[in-house]
Amino acid sequence: MVEMAEDSDEEERLSLEDEFQWLLREEVHPVLQQLQQLLKENTRRFNIPISVGMAKLIKPETFVLSSSNGADYAKGVVTLVADNICRAELTLRLHRNANQVAKTAIREDIPWKLQQVQDAGNHLYSALDAVCRMDIDYEFRTGSEVTKLMDEVMNQLKKGRHQLLNPIHPTLHDLYYSKCSKAFNPPLPNEILIDFYVQGNKLNMCTYFLHPVHITKTPSKHAAVSAEKNPANLLELGSLKYEVKMTGPEVWPILNSTNKRSAFG
Numbered sequence: 001m002v003e004m005a006e007d008s009d010e011e012e013r014l015s016l017e018d019e020f021q022w023l024l025r026e027e028v029h030p031v032l033q034q035l036q037q038l039l040k041e042n043t044r045r046f047n048i049p050i051s052v053g054m055a056k057l058i059k060p061e062t063f064v065l066s067s068s069n070g071a072d073y074a075k076g077v078v079t080l081v082a083d084n085i086c087r088a089e090l091t092l093r094l095h096r097n098a099n100q101v102a103k104t105a106i107r108e109d110i111p112w113k114l115q116q117v118q119d120a121g122n123h124l125y126s127a128l129d130a131v132c133r134m135d136i137d138y139e140f141r142t143g144s145e146v147t148k149l150m151d152e153v154m155n156q157l158k159k160g161r162h163q164l165l166n167p168i169h170p171t172l173h174d175l176y177y178s179k180c181s182k183a184f185n186p187p188l189p190n191e192i193l194i195d196f197y198v199q200g201n202k203l204n205m206c207t208y209f210l211h212p213v214h215i216t217k218t219p220s221k222h223a224a225v226s227a228e229k230n231p232a233n234l235l236e237l238g239s240l241k242y243e244v245k246m247t248g249p250e251v252w253p254i255l256n257s258t259n260k261r262s263a264f265g
Contacts, residue, residue: 024140032131035153039128046121047082058082063203065090074207078106083117085183085196092192092207102192104184112183112196116163123160127153167197172208172235172244191242210235210242 043049044057058081065076076090088106106112130152140146170178175193188194193208213234235242 020143024143024146028140028146029136032134033136036128036131039124039131042124043121043128045082046124047084047118048121048125060086065205074205076205078203078205080203081111083114083121085112085114088112090194090205092188094189094191094209102189104186104188106183107185110183110185112180114196114198116167117198120160120163123156123163127156127160130156164198165200167199169197169206170195172210172233172242175208176235176237209245211245213241213243 044055047058060079060081062077062079065074065078073093074090076088078085079087085106086108090104090106092102092104094100094102130149134149172193175181175195180196181188181193184194191210193210195206195208197204197206233244235244
């Protein structure tokens with residue numbers, strides 16, 4: 001009886017092993033081919049290398065600004081091409097004088113680079129590269145091989161998704177000296193800084209209104225505590241200090257999540 005039970009267990013184990021090997025041999029590559037096609041389709045929307053014979057789907061798209069908080073401090077229209085804001089016309093209401101406005105534009109020859117979109121595209125390309133490296137004739141022998149490959153692909157896709165959902169905001173100092181600030185023509189007033197970033201399915205414009213901080217020999221306790229708690233709200237330029245008075249963001253919805261198929265989920 002014991003030997004019969006052991007023989008039965010061994011037969012079941014061998015049967016399951018045969019089924020598993022069949023799955024590795026017959027099912028893994030078709031699934032990888034489907035994944036590869038999905039990733040290739042998504043690369044067409046980014047400014048990254050694509051497969052031979054596939055045309056890019058990048059085209060200029062124009063969006064009208066709408067404020068997310070109901071405030072009317074900024075109006076404008078932007079044209080987005082892949083990871084570049086290649087054209088924009090903006091009207092900003094100055095904080096110090098609600099009746100005074102500043103108008104500026106972004107020119108095609110000096111676009112605003114959305115680095116986070118480029119980074120997301122690079123992660124997408126890395127995921128595609130990992131799948132494409134696996135030759136169609138390669139025979140998977142263990143489940144760990146498949147797991148290792150899919151972990152690499154998912155890791156790259158998660159990084160790309162993180163880039164689009166969790167933008168890294170530059171410091172005021174970095175924003176002030178950013179090459180992107182040179183895109184505006186005419187230049188922005190000294191009291192205004194602007195940052196563009198993508199978050200989810202929206203293009204955001206954050207506007208920073210700065211006002212000088214009058215430095216005294218004996219600063220008040222309140223001012224010292226304020227600076228200590230909010231160092232990110234201070235911009236120091238030599239002996240001058242500026243404090244952020246107001247920020248955006250204003251929003252352009254750039255994707256309709258109901259009809260866009262994305263590798264990032």
